[in-house]
Amino acid sequence: MAKGLVIALWSPKGGVGKTLLSVAIALRLSERQRTAIIDGNADNPDLVTLLQSSSLPNIGTWPGRVAPEEVEDHLVRWTSRLFVLPGPTRFIDEAVLSGEAMEAAVRSLSEAGLHVVVDLSAGLRDSTLVALDLADWVLLPVTPDLLALTPLRRVARELDFLKLPAGKFRVVVNREAEGQEISPADIRELSPFPVLGAVPSSRQTAQAINRGDLQAALAASTPVGKAVAAVLRGIVETEPSPQPAASAFGAGLLARLWPIAGREGA
């Protein structure tokens, strides 16, 4: 069985559109293939609210390595081909979203042939590092303002230390609007990573989200839906950068990342 693509959405800054774009991307991917969206934001797991889905099962109840024919039993079905793995229901506790749980979920789902979209929190915790490591592509949403753009350079400088290949990082400009001082062209010039495209700021989307109508808000015919489809074509038609040989399951990954994981826990 062909492995599904793993796409992680991450940014060092909060509130730039990781969650919204994760859902929009997962919806587009699920038009062709079974797709799962993992709520990897343990600090603020908001997919359950956004999708108005059940919070069980969730990543806190993920039982470890799961056989391909059983993965759907551990997910919440949102549409016929789109599944959700909600975030932990408990707040704060690092143990409720461990690196091991993230690794088990991502590997089980991808090996079962599902595309996997991981919506991460800002900042670096164990589970985030694991998702960034396992991802074929890491999409970094940025809003066109200095406070969102500046941290990208810091990320680029730290990648060697994190042992993450820069070749799989791409920037997506979100909430593009006319009259903003930093244009997508400026961002292309400033960004240390290739820019895949820009998603407009849409009042219609924001209103539909607040009505609880996420599918309508992000449908393929909407401005946001169209822009996300274009962004996705930039990576789905391209071969992902080659990944280093997979470490044996459960071993090695966190150990390799330990200097960071240890520091974070300190």
Ligand SMILES: Nc1ncnc2c1ncn2[C@@H]1O[C@H](COP(=O)(O)OP(=O)(O)OP(=O)(O)O)[C@@H](O)[C@H]1O
């Ligand atoms: N293109 C857009 N058009 C309109 N509203 C948007 C757009 N992108 C994001 N938003 C809104 O901006 C807010 C922040 O977006 P979102 O929650 O996706 O950011 P985030 O990066 O996931 O935040 P956090 O770091 O808190 O997880 C939300 O209310 C979302 O609906």
Ligand SMILES: [Mg+2]
């Ligand atoms: Mg979010």
